[in-house]
Amino acid sequence: MSKRSLISITDLTKEEILRIAELAAYFEEHPYEPLLQGRVIASLFFEPSTRTRLSFESAMNRLGARVIGFSDATNTSVSKGETFHDTIQVISNYCDMIVMRHSLEGAPRYASEFSKVPIVNAGDGANQHPSQTLLDIYSIKKTQGRLDNINIMMVGDLKYGRTVHSLLQALSHFNPTFTFVSPEELQMPREYTMFLDQLGISYTVKREIDEAINEADIVYMTRVQKERYSDPMEYERMKNVYVLKNSMLENVKPTMKILHPLPRVGEIEQEVDANPHAYYFNQTENGVYTRMAIISYLLGVKK
Amino acid sequence: MTANDKYMEVRAIENGTVIDHIPADALFKIIRIMGLDQDSEHRMTFGANLESKRLGCKAIIKINDRYLEPAEINKIALIAPTAVVNTIRNFEVVEKHAVELPQEVRGFVKCANPACITNHQPVETGFSVMEEDGKILLRCRYCEKITSRFEIK
Numbered sequence A: 001m002s003k004r005s006l007i008s009i010t011d012l013t014k015e016e017i018l019r020i021a022e023l024a025a026y027f028e029e030h031p032y033e034p035l036l037q038g039r040v041i042a043s044l045f046f047e048p049s050t051r052t053r054l055s056f057e058s059a060m061n062r063l064g065a066r067v068i069g070f071s072d073a074t075n076t077s078v079s080k081g082e083t084f085h086d087t088i089q090v091i092s093n094y095c096d097m098i099v100m101r102h103s104l105e106g107a108p109r110y111a112s113e114f115s116k117v118p119i120v121n122a123g124d125g126a127n128q129h130p131s132q133t134l135l136d137i138y139s140i141k142k143t144q145g146r147l148d149n150i151n152i153m154m155v156g157d158l159k160y161g162r163t164v165h166s167l168l169q170a171l172s173h174f175n176p177t178f179t180f181v182s183p184e185e186l187q188m189p190r191e192y193t194m195f196l197d198q199l200g201i202s203y204t205v206k207r208e209i210d211e212a213i214n215e216a217d218i219v220y221m222t223r224v225q226k227e228r229y230s231d232p233m234e235y236e237r238m239k240n241v242y243v244l245k246n247s248m249l250e251n252v253k254p255t256m257k258i259l260h261p262l263p264r265v266g267e268i269e270q271e272v273d274a275n276p277h278a279y280y281f282n283q284t285e286n287g288v289y290t291r292m293a294i295i296s297y298l299l300g301v302k303k
Numbered sequence B: 001m002t003a004n005d006k007y008m009e010v011r012a013i014e015n016g017t018v019i020d021h022i023p024a025d026a027l028f029k030i031i032r033i034m035g036l037d038q039d040s041e042h043r044m045t046f047g048a049n050l051e052s053k054r055l056g057c058k059a060i061i062k063i064n065d066r067y068l069e070p071a072e073i074n075k076i077a078l079i080a081p082t083a084v085v086n087t088i089r090n091f092e093v094v095e096k097h098a099v100e101l102p103q104e105v106r107g108f109v110k111c112a113n114p115a116c117i118t119n120h121q122p123v124e125t126g127f128s129v130m131e132e133d134g135k136i137l138l139r140c141r142y143c144e145k146i147t148s149r150f151e152i153k
């Protein structure tokens, strides 16, 4: 078996991103494919995340692999003071791959430096969450029929939202046009706009959702968390500016889809759920196929 | 040549290292990270607030009978990118070169991100080195965050 880890979206080339999206489409057609019969995959959630863990474990099971691991680190040797290094060193002897989530940023990259088996990062603090980005990419490809020349509006917390940063990097291979809608306090960090400037990718910065939404192929909503605001009054004033309502969707492109990494806490009105542009729940289903694609690609059972 | 430079030259060393063109505010950092404050074995001279055409105000360090390892020169490069290291043998400068920014540094810089694994587990730090507008930026190889005002361990 090949040994390839996936820690950060920038570990993948454009061709590999496209290949994983193709494989996700394949697994959507073939959702039970026992390519990993007899293999063992460890699912190590040092930090709990039920949604991501179940999506990964569903993908592992659909591929026929056996799953071992833990869903939070409280009752493990980790809580008895064993170093992270030793935990990974030991568990990498038991399995063919480790999928891990950790609250400490950089833990998966560090693990990939000495683990005998590939590491898949299922989220490390505010840093990276590449399977989320790849499922966003697959959702865009599936709903738009292409990845090239996508017009995407990103709304909400663009400063701390790691999903928007990774998606921005992944889409940068495909000549996108961005509209960033956020309060000034939570705007897209300069290192990302500099990155776009260097690549000659165009973007517009806005403070509210306006008619630019009518040009968008994708509207990517994110959560605006109260604790991100230094001033709670400012939060109360701003929170409604970034809420998506049906009335904003009257003149959008017929093919436009709304994505959200979920869970949401009110930034999309409930009434929008029944709108044909809403796609955020289908997006979670795509997550399972995308994770089947990631695991089988990294283990080399599907090239 | 200013009077100060002349004064420094009077105290030329026979064998050892002269680190010149250190920005004045970097002198004490270099003394600390090179462990010169702990070194009682080698005789050394520090010159501060010397006039410099390039830097306005510079510092200089002379160390007798001690030569620098490449890793030490990398540390100096991060703190004092303008520094010049002279190797002296028998009162002659036998080697003189400007420090060069390394592409990667391992070990001696602390990551500024409190949530970084290197600040919680016994992990050697590592950074790729970038320069923007004359400012040195370090990107952590683990948490990927950029450290600009860095602390040297």
Ligand SMILES: [Zn+2]
Pocket: A106, B111, B112, B113, B116, B117, B118, B140, B141, B142, B143, B144, B145
């Ligand atoms: Zn770090």
